[in-house]
Amino acid sequence: MSKGLVNKIIPFSMVDGPRNRMAIFFQGCNFDCLYCHNPETIKRCAQCGTCLFSCKFGAISMVGDSVIWQEEKCKDCGECIKVCKNSCGPKTKAMSVGEILQEVIKVKPFISGITVSGGECTLQNKFLVDLFEKVKKLDLTVFVDTNGSTDFSKNKDLVDLMDMAMLDIKSFDRDEHIKLTGRDNDIVLKNAEYLAGINKLYEVRTVIVPGVLDNFNNVNEISKLIASLNPEIRYKIIKYRPIGVRTDKIEAVQPNDEMMEELKVIASKNGCKNIIIV
Ligand code: SF4
Ligand code: SF4
Known part of the structure; x- marks a missing residue:
């Protein structure tokens, strides 16, 4: 049986999907976001x-x-x-499905499910399928927190098992997305439509970074997209916070509350019904 490369497990999280959940962060990401606040999870x-x-x-x-x-x-x-030249450090664990299950079972009475995150967890897709099969048998829900870079429509085994996904749309503009992450957003936007179409898109997230991204354009276009897919999908608009980031990659300040409120008004006017500012 293969193993998954895990960066850390948080037994109880209230911010990684609905209700209380265990969050499992997998190591390795195919994006290299300028504002990443967990850069140690990117490389192996x-x-x-x-x-x-x-x-x-x-x-x-x-x-x-x-x-x-x-x-x-x-x-x-x-x-x-x-x-570490890879900025990752050695603090990862290769874990079997059985080893992760043991951790899940310890807290099972107190959680509603697990959320797999990263890094980019879908890069370890086969392992996730094995894990989800076992976790579903415990009557727990399974959520996927993703940067949207792998094509969910071609990942039927995973999609059938998972309850819902939380998807980052980091920039609506293709060139800006490349500048921010190193990769384009073609599959990300396709995933938004696909996941909404099968009613498995729980949340879309966008980080607001003044001076680095065209935040007003992003929220305007992304909220229009969400509203056209399903206005009830939660849109989480997140303040950039300069904590844990690589200061050689980004110099930016946290947006103020007024700016976040303006963005919320835009999303609301565009038809989003479930907007969260954090
Ligand atoms: S974690 Fe240690 S061994 Fe691994 S790449 Fe970094 S410095 Fe090298
Ligand atoms: S105690 Fe050792 S392994 Fe742990 S973070 Fe410090 S240097 Fe790394």
């Missing part, structure tokens, strides 16, 4: 060994050609990530 460890001597607590070792991270010794000081 290249096993170069550079970080071995950065850990004062003996949490990193090399066995053969593999770098091993021992969670029980880790003090979360972040030194290993600072020296």
